[in-house]
Amino acid sequence: MTDPADHAAVAGAGPRGLTQLFWAFSWMSLQGFGGVMAVVQRELVEKRGWLGNQAFIEDWAVAQVMPGPNVCNLALMFGDRHFGWRGAVTALAGLLALPLALLIALATLYGSLAGHAEAAGALRGMGAVAAGLIAGTSFKLLAGLRRHPLGFTLVLAFAAAAFGALALLRWPLFVIVLGLGGAAWWLTWRRLRREV
Amino acid sequence: MSALDWLYLLAHQLSISLLAVGGAVTLAPQLHRYLVDGQAWLSEAQFSAAITLAQAAPGPNVLFVAVLGWQIGGAFGAVATMAGILLPSSVLTLALARWSSRRRDSRELRAFTGGLAPLTVALLLSTGWLLAEPARAHLGAMALVAGSAFASWRFRLSPLWLIAAGALVGALGFA
Numbered sequence: 335m336t337d338p339a340d341h342a343a344v345a346g347a348g349p350r351g352l353t354q355l356f357w358a359f360s361w362m363s364l365q366g367f368g369g370v371m372a373v374v375q376r377e378l379v380e381k382r383g384w385l386g387n388q389a390f391i392e393d394w395a396v397a398q399v400m401p402g403p404n405v406c407n408l409a410l411m412f413g414d415r416h417f418g419w420r421g422a423v424t425a426l427a428g429l430l431a432l433p434l435a436l437l438i439a440l441a442t443l444y445g446s447l448a449g450h451a452e453a454a455g456a457l458r459g460m461g462a463v464a465a466g467l468i469a470g471t472s473f474k475l476l477a478g479l480r481r482h483p484l485g486f487t488l489v490l491a492f493a494a495a496a497f498g499a500l501a502l503l504r505w506p507l508f509v510i511v512l513g514l515g516g517a518a519w520w521l522t523w524r525r526l527r528r529e530v
Numbered sequence: 531m532s533a534l535d536w537l538y539l540l541a542h543q544l545s546i547s548l549l550a551v552g553g554a555v556t557l558a559p560q561l562h563r564y565l566v567d568g569q570a571w572l573s574e575a576q577f578s579a580a581i582t583l584a585q586a587a588p589g590p591n592v593l594f595v596a597v598l599g600w601q602i603g604g605a606f607g608a609v610a611t612m613a614g615i616l617l618p619s620s621v622l623t624l625a626l627a628r629w630s631s632r633r634r635d636s637r638e639l640r641a642f643t644g645g646l647a648p649l650t651v652a653l654l655l656s657t658g659w660l661l662a663e664p665a666r667a668h669l670g671a672m673a674l675v676a677g678s679a680f681a682s683w684r685f686r687l688s689p690l691w692l693i694a695a696g697a698l699v700g701a702l703g704f705a
Contacts, residue, residue, distance in 0.1 A: 363589045368689030370590050399643055400626060401547065402619025403554045403592040410620055411627045422624055430612070433589025434596055438608065440583050441597050452701040459700020461582040461661060462671040463692050466678025468555060469658030473683040476651045482644060489648045496652030500559050501659045504567070507560035511549045511649065519645030526641050 348384045348416050352424045355416065358382070359409055359428025364436075368467075370405045370429070378412070385412065405429065483525040484518070492518050531571070531603050536610060539602070543595075543614025550619060552650035554592030555581070557615070558657040565598060576601050578664055586693045592616075670705040 349355040358377070366373045371394070378385045385393070397407035406426055413425030447453035479489045496514045499505045531539075542564055550557050558581060565572045580601060584594035592615070599611030658679070665671030678692050699705045 365588060366590070367588050368585070368693075370588075395643075396627065397623070400619065400623040401550045402616065402623060403550070403590050405590050406592065406616065406620065407623040410624055414624055414627060419624070422620075426616075426620070429590060430593065430596075433587065434593055434608070434612075437583060437587045437589065437593050437597060438600055440587055441579070441600060444579060444583065451703070455700040455703055455705065456697040457579055457582055457700065458664060458668075458671060459674060459696035459698070459705040460586055460693050461578050461696075462665040462674035462700070462705055463678045463696030464582045464585040465658045465661035465665065466675040466680075467585070467658075467682045467689055467692065468654055468661065469675070469679040470682030472651045472654035472658065473679065475647065475654065477683075479647055479651070482647065484644075484648075489651075492648035493651040493655075496649050497655050497659075500652060501656040504559075504563055506563065507546060507549050507557070510652075511551060515551065515646055515649045518648055519641055522645035523641035526644070 347382075352417060352420060355413060355421060356424050356428040359425050360432045363429045363433050366405075366433075371408070374405060374408065483522050488521070531607075535569075535571075536603070540610055540614045543611055544618055547615050547618035548622065550615070551646050552653045554590070554595065554615070555657055556650065556653035557595070559653075559660050561595070561598065562660055565602070571602050572598065574664065578661060581661060585689070586697075665705070668705055670699065674699060674705050 349358060362373045362377050363370050375390060375394075379387050379390050393408055393411055394404070397404045397411065400407050406429060409425040409429045410422040413421035413423070415421070417424065444453065444457065448457075476489075476493065480486050482489050484492075492514060496510050499510050499514070500507070546557055546560055549560070562577055566574060566577050577598065580597035581591075581594045584591050584597055587593075593612075595615050596608040596612045599607035599609070601607070602611075658675075662672075662675045665675050674696050678696070681687055681692060682689065696705070
């Protein structure tokens with residue numbers, strides 16, 4: 335099990351039971367327009383004090399590194415820490431259940447309205463914005479890689495190659511992740527080792 | 531959808547779960563490749579609608595996978611696609627969190643996050659590129675894509691405002 339000393343700062347603070355855990359994560363998730371993580375930080379760390387800020391940052395790093403949605407991984411780890419696997423499942427359920435119900439309702443509503451030009455137009459507009467937002471996120475991420483161990487030129491080369499293979503050549507994801515991703519990881523590891 | 535189809539779908543979801551290295555939305559191109567191009571279980575419009583609605587609605591964006599499942603086969607589809615995509619990565623995460631006693635800031639970890647960062651850039655851009663396909667026919671829609679990309683890159687606007695603006699522009703017929 336996880337080392338309790340990591341979280342000694344908030345020993346004793348936490349959800350009282352599975353029900354509170356479920357509702358806490360439900361409440362956080364329903365406020366998360368465009369990014370639940372920020373809400374989770376505000377609620378868990380600042381408002382409820384269920385997690386110390388340093389511990390949050392460490393958890394976030396692991397959640398980010400592991401495959402899968404960050405916020406889902408974080409919920410799993412947090413729930414597991416307090417109530418074992420049942421806590422993990424409950425926290426995840428809190429994060430997903432109510433928003434899913436809402437989303438299905440929206441999808442069904444859209445389905446019945448899809449014939450109307452305004453509704454179809456609105457969705458096209460929102461889709462265009464969603465595309466732009468995701469592209470914008472990639473630009474922000476790229477801008478932050480200027481001081482990457484591999485050097486910006488190599489970063490651009492990897493990104494361009496992966497983009498070409500995925501978006502233009504439509505190769506399967508696992509080839510790109512294992513191939514290009516693996517190569518980038520190995521090269522980065524070597525560059526970091528030389529720093530020591 | 532036959533029973534065998536559902537089995538194949540579940541197997542596909544399980545197989546890509548561990549590839550979601552930049553968050554769930556980076557799985558979109560692969561899901562498009564399988565569900566729309568390959569199996570033709572969904573149309574372009576349905577796929578695009580799923581991601582857009584999940585982005586606009588509160589909650590983790592990974593829920594777009596559940597919407598795709600819903601579109602294919604109702605509640606059962608939603609549960610199957612979500613469970614498939616979450617199970618392997620969740621088990622791995624919990625296993626690592628429980629049994630790892632190493633310091634979190636190890637060279638391997640930094641190499642992992644650092645090494646995958648260029649890939650994540652490409653995955654996100656590919657997803658944006660894919661989602662922008664329906665917009666290519668309309669100048670207004672392309673303007674929305676470019677505008678939102680610029681706005682989210684340079685400014686700290688809440689995505690909700692941009693999405694609402696997009697809905698309005700679209701509803702009025704300019705996109």
